[in-house]
Amino acid sequence: MDHFDYPKMVETALRGxxxxxxxxxxxxxxxxxxxxxxxxxxxxxGVAIPNYLLTKYPEEMTIVLQHQFWGLEVRDQxxxxxxxxxxxxxxxxxxFAAVASFADPSVNFALRFETAAAKPADTPALPAKTPDEERxxxxxxxxxxxxxxxxxxx
Numbered sequence: 001m002d003h004f005d006y007p008k009m010v011e012t013a014l015r016g017x018x019x020x021x022x023x024x025x026x027x028x029x030x031x032x033x034x035x036x037x038x039x040x041x042x043x044x045x046g047v048a049i050p051n052y053l054l055t056k057y058p059e060e061m062t063i064v065l066q067h068q069f070w071g072l073e074v075r076d077q078x079x080x081x082x083x084x085x086x087x088x089x090x091x092x093x094x095x096f097a098a099v100a101s102f103a104d105p106s107v108n109f110a111l112r113f114e115t116a117a118a119k120p121a122d123t124p125a126l127p128a129k130t131p132d133e134e135r136x137x138x139x140x141x142x143x144x145x146x147x148x149x150x151x152x153x154x
Contacts, residue, residue: 014111018102023074025065033106035066044098046078050090060100063092 021036030036039062040047042054053061063083065072070082070089078095103110 011113015096015099015113017111018099019074019076019079019096021102021104022065022072022079026072026074030066034104035064035106037101037103037105038063038065038094038099039101040094040098041100044095046093046095047098048091048093050085053085053090062101 018038025034025036039060042049042057042059042061049061063081065081068084071080071091073080077097078093080091080093082089082091084090099113101110101112
């Protein structure tokens with residue numbers, strides 16, 4: 001029997017929204033009050049972050065793309081970005097399949113992915129610079145979250 005995996009198709013389409021938002025930020029910068037919170041599974045295949053961040057956040061981490069990010073490069077399957085952790089630049093590589101949620105609080109928009117890839121990474125983490133550096137912690141703001149359950153037949 002031929003079954004369409006509609007939830008997976010919807011998730012792929014919604015990940016395309018994340019890709020397009022980041023690609024637009026790469027091309028045009030973040031205009032006005034736009035800024036992004038991107039949560040991702042740190043242990044997912046293809047994620048590359050420094051070891052000290054992986055140790056501190058072994059499951060999930062949230063980054064903020066707002067004022068201090070550099071070198072944003074969006075590709076088909078992932079994106080690169082350099083962020084400052086305790087005034088030290090670190091490059092992160094995040095596959096779209098590892099993204100758990102995406103939000104742009106300036107327009108009250110958010111997506112949450114229920115089936116984000118959380119399998120162990122095939123690539124090693126980037127080397128640590130210092131063990132006491134911390135991640136960027138976003139402020140929590142109310143946003144409408146669209147889950148895949150909204151599109152599933154009940």
